Amino acid sequence: MSPKGGGRAAPPPIGDELDLRFAGSEAADGWEQLARHAAGNLRRAFEAIRAAPRGVGNADRQHRLKGRLGSSAFKGQALECWQYEVTGGGRIRYLIDDANRTAWITYAGVGHPKATD
Numbered sequence: 001m002s003p004k005g006g007g008r009a010a011p012p013p014i015g016d017e018l019d020l021r022f023a024g025s026e027a028a029d030g031w032e033q034l035a036r037h038a039a040g041n042l043r044r045a046f047e048a049i050r051a052a053p054r055g056v057g058n059a060d061r062q063h064r065l066k067g068r069l070g071s072s073a074f075k076g077q078a079l080e081c082w083q084y085e086v087t088g089g090g091r092i093r094y095l096i097d098d099a100n101r102t103a104w105i106t107y108a109g110v111g112h113p114k115a116t117d
Contacts, residue, residue, distance in 0.1 A: 007021065007022050007028060008020065008021055009021060009022060009028075009031060009046065009105060010046055013050060013101070017050045017051055018049070018050050018053055018096075018101050018102055018103045019100075019101060019102045019103070020046065020049060020050055020094075020102075020103050020105060021102055021103070021104055021105065022104075022105050023074065023095070023104040023105060023106045024106070026107075027105045027106055027107055027108050028105075028108075030107060030108035030109035030110075031092075031105065031108040033108075033109055033110050034086055034087075034090055034092070034108055034109065034110060037087070037090065037110050038086055038087045038090060038110075041086045041087055041090070042086055045061075045084045045086045045092055048061070048062060048084065049062070049082075049084055049092070049094060049103050050103070053082065053094070053096050053103050054080075054082070054096065055082065055084075060085075061084055061085045061086075062082065062083070062084045062085070063082065063083060064080060064081065064082050064083075065081045065082065065083055065093070069081055072095055072106070074095050074097070074104055074106075075097075077097065077099070079095035079096055079097055079104070080095065080096045081093060081094070081095055081106070082094055082095075082096060087110070089110060089111050089112050090109065090110045090111070090112075091107065091108070091109065091111075091112055091113055092105060092107065092108045093105070093106050093107035093108075093113060094106060
């Protein structure tokens with residue numbers, strides 16, 4: 001059974017790491033697709049987001065979205081929206097919730113998300 005909205009993406013964080021959680025069931029399902037298609041890359045993405053959600057030293061694959069996509073309201077807060085390029089087309093989009101030390105995964109999938117996602 002795969003995790004659903006609000007569920008944890010992997011083991012709990014240790015020390016200063018962020019907790020990765022799914023914002024919805026579609027993100028959890030997309031995570032499972034990525035796991036089947038690019039397990040090694042997904043693992044590297046998971047570790048990078050957990051340790052350095054703002055992409056320090058990883059600008060090739062990890063960056064904040066620009067313009068209106070650069071922030072999003074979630075659970076009553078305005079949060080920064082970031083993206084990690086897992087494969088050529090596969091992406092993870094996530095919101096950084098500093099107050100709760102959580103990265104909320106809003107999109108995960110083997111295809112590039114539409115701008116409106």
